[in-house]
Amino acid sequence: MAEIGFLGMGIMGKAMAVNLLRHGFKLTVWNRTLSRCDELVKHGASVKETPAAVIKKCKYTIGMLSDPAAALSVVFDKDGVLEQMCSGKGYIDMSTVDADTSSKICEAITSKDGYFLEAPVSGSKKPAEDGQLVILAAGEKALYEEALPAFDVMGKKSFFLGQIGNGAKMKLVVNMIMGSMMNAFSEGLILADKSGLDPHTLLDVLDLGGIANPMFRMKGPTMIQENYSTAFPLKHQQKDMRLALALGDENAVSMPVAAAANEAFKKARSMGLGDLDFSAVYETVKIAKDSS
Amino acid sequence: MAEIGFLGMGIMGKAMAVNLLRHGFKLTVWNRTLSRCDELVKHGASVKETPAAVIKKCKYTIGMLSDPAAALSVVFDKDGVLEQMCSGKGYIDMSTVDADTSSKICEAITSKDGYFLEAPVSGSKKPAEDGQLVILAAGEKALYEEALPAFDVMGKKSFFLGQIGNGAKMKLVVNMIMGSMMNAFSEGLILADKSGLDPHTLLDVLDLGGIANPMFRMKGPTMIQENYSTAFPLKHQQKDMRLALALGDENAVSMPVAAAANEAFKKARSMGLGDLDFSAVYETVKIAKDSS
Amino acid sequence: MAEIGFLGMGIMGKAMAVNLLRHGFKLTVWNRTLSRCDELVKHGASVKETPAAVIKKCKYTIGMLSDPAAALSVVFDKDGVLEQMCSGKGYIDMSTVDADTSSKICEAITSKDGYFLEAPVSGSKKPAEDGQLVILAAGEKALYEEALPAFDVMGKKSFFLGQIGNGAKMKLVVNMIMGSMMNAFSEGLILADKSGLDPHTLLDVLDLGGIANPMFRMKGPTMIQENYSTAFPLKHQQKDMRLALALGDENAVSMPVAAAANEAFKKARSMGLGDLDFSAVYETVKIAKDSS
């Protein structure tokens, strides 16, 4: 089995890399702060001092950076990915970045005759450790197939979605549905409460029926307590709603329910709730005062 | 164990009664067409020729009728429930009826010093046979407790929701959330399709994430095929949205997402889709023609 | 010219009656507190002590009562309209009442072989004095035509809208459009303000263009000052939105903009603004805090 490069040993990257090593993959790793690679070495990884050196050594390399700026920097900076990219080599960016960032990286890689794949994941640290991520890949099909053994270890499921940008689009569609559901859920919880029903009982009833889902199960109890400690910031959820609606605008898809949900998230932002969890949209439905 | 009365041997009633008999309950049953009781007799049930006779014999009696008219008739008609209702006896209506019907029956029973419980269920034939119903009871708490051993056999879970009417309200809240979700889901499926993503892949991705639920799993594939064979008629879903919004109006709960979903269901009705499955709201999102 | 009966000398009724007398009509008037008829006598009116006596004397009689209860009382109470109603006589109710009240009165009058017309007006004291009301009549066409000379004096315009109930429906449609406009206007005023534009300038620009209208001109300046002294209570506006949406529901007309506006009015009610002017819906758009 050929050696795989792996750039970025943050929380997610390290968990994914350790998991690969445990399953017998050979890895050459790099991290901006090199000491974070030590643990990987114990698991059998080699280390290189620059992204360029990793690329030079490996047939294909995975990047898992913390944000778009880091994702761009690792590619374009001195001693970066681009310097050693060439025909026959591949780069797979598994960071969560916007479509523009992904396109820029793709163009640069392909201009060097390299292969590129965007492969954002859904799932956090625990699923990364357990190989239970969901991988939304798009770009060069051949590279996807080459990386499939690694994807099979890192994820419970990987998808090849076609051309570059489709990974980001898929996340937008999923998040749009999620955002509308969160609003419907908030409205239901408060309607129950104001109609003399116990919202906890509503949660129990929901969980036994056809629309039972992990989000209601997980967020319901904290929402009733008005506890919105942030898993996914409301302002990011609203940004995704906005981008999904813009995607609909481009394609002339009318989405009145998503639009209403988006305005509720905007209302929540106007109430200063943007940095709380997106479930804080619950606050926009609450009643401020007895009605007349 | 005292004998329980059971009125109504339709598809649901028979399945529930057989299930009770199998678990060792003693039943006295009645049905408008008496021959439908024969199978129950094989399982050990007694039969009476009128609802009144069942009530007279049993400490409490369950009714499971097909619609509000039948539910009223079995109580108020000659030889009906009311004739033998008296202090110390109870009547449990498990039919799905509106709040008004339930109130009328409740008043009549209590005017005779009887106990009354409304206990509509969610679930169809199979869950009824398997004792996997969800029971939404409201009314006389003492009667609920008396019937609990029977509820435990018929349902995977039963809830006592407080005063008469709360069973119906709980169903409205659940159906309102469900209706908004169906709209969000339809918008997402079409947005995916028009943005160059495979809607079947969207279904797969959704089913692996935090909003995975049985409804998306079950309805998604048929919606993509534009197959709306009716499980729950769209016009009934829209009626429940309207009633839930009216409940919100009474209690000054603003529900912009439910309101947008309701208008989409009304649009579907205006397109002649009222008798199809409620997933046919998908048709309102579809694009009629290429956009400009 | 035959004598016309006129029941109800409140603010509106007195203004309308004085206006008719000035234009040469002969009136026989009645009011619950008879002394309020004195001024009318100075203008040449006759007075009777009961509604029944007015009906007996006049070919047709106009009622202008303060609310549905008063409108019903003047017809159904002892010595009321019904007692002398008979073939060849007519009764015109110009009070603002709901469809049910109007139907009850209509049935009672026609059961006595009398003619009935509902004829609610739009306009307040000043237009009543000046004969500048708008009259929305529905019911018996022959009676409408008989009363047309009087309507021409009381109103700048009268409409015959067909069957009983159409007067109320027309008011609902107009008020629904008005309520949606008030929301659009509120959103625009606040968008201007938050975008660095002077809302007063927006008012000036609006007033010079294609959507210039008296409501924007009149309400804009007070809304900017957050002054909502009540001309039309918000809770009544919201009730009319609800009834208009219900009318749409009956007829399968989907009205997403009206539905969104209705939810905003409900939000305003939940904030305790129901007794303020309907322009207080402006408060629901305002930003509570700086956004993130």
Add this chain to the structure above:
Amino acid sequence: MAEIGFLGMGIMGKAMAVNLLRHGFKLTVWNRTLSRCDELVKHGASVKETPAAVIKKCKYTIGMLSDPAAALSVVFDKDGVLEQMCSGKGYIDMSTVDADTSSKICEAITSKDGYFLEAPVSGSKKPAEDGQLVILAAGEKALYEEALPAFDVMGKKSFFLGQIGNGAKMKLVVNMIMGSMMNAFSEGLILADKSGLDPHTLLDVLDLGGIANPMFRMKGPTMIQENYSTAFPLKHQQKDMRLALALGDENAVSMPVAAAANEAFKKARSMGLGDLDFSAVYETVKIAKDSS
């Protein structure tokens, strides 16, 4: 009175220039097709062969070009405005352009130490001839004041709105309100029709009340006939709704009614109505089939 430059003798520009000449202003004009300047010469104008030559001669110059491309070309091309722009000179762009175009021109002019004013107008040929335009100016206040005598002749009213971009923003806010109103109006017309009321009568009633406005008066009769000959294309109206909502997003202003209206315009686009008049949104409310 110093001579004013005027670039662009299209329908609007010529009407505005003739009007200025009639009121005693001295003009030096230019047009890409120079022959279109002949009529102006008859009214006393001088002609120059390039924009640069006009700028050189005049203290300030007005541009009235057909679109953003032409507005940019007249400034940046060879022999364009920029070549002779210098300290002490001013340029006023009265074309309707987007905020980006306006910013680019502003930057270029001020980099040459010139003064710049954007001053888009509302109104078409007839108001231009009659000096009845509404002028929405923003940018350099001193230049606004210098041009005020000319603005007073060209417009019934001119506004100075502050910094560059505010002219475009003001138009967005106005058009957003207009778009929501058009939807409310469409919903009302169809609700009236389906409820058994004559929509023409609704138009008459509306025109006598507090929300009477030129748009309802002008568009109502043609909408009822389903005649949507284009005054303002629906796709442009929808674009303005989208931009206004984006402006709201930036400033955390929640606008649920505008959002619902925007989705209706998107629906209309999806039905292939984008090139018709924006009143064609009426088609989205119409009922396709009898309801169930």
